[in-house]
Amino acid sequence: MDVNLIFKIAAIGIIVAVLNQLLIRSGREEQAMMTTLAGLIVVLMMMIQQIDSLFTAIKSIFGL
Numbered sequence: 001m002d003v004n005l006i007f008k009i010a011a012i013g014i015i016v017a018v019l020n021q022l023l024i025r026s027g028r029e030e031q032a033m034m035t036t037l038a039g040l041i042v043v044l045m046m047m048i049q050q051i052d053s054l055f056t057a058i059k060s061i062f063g064l
Contacts (some may be wrong), residue, residue: 002050009046037058 010042016039023032 005046005050009043010045015039 016036019035020032023029023035
């Protein structure tokens with residue numbers, strides 16, 4: 001696994017957590033939830049790309 005990907009995911013998590021707390025403390029719970037969901041979607045999209053690369057590699061190894 002690419003170490004840079006781990007750092008990117010960690011950075012997204014930190015940014016989302018900070019934004020979430022700032023929004024909650026300012027009374028914007030709905031925006032905080034949307035920020036959390038957006039961060040989750042970004043990370044899931046990154047992981048889907050990695051899974052696609054994994055399956056492509058497996059297919060080429062086995063000649064599928």
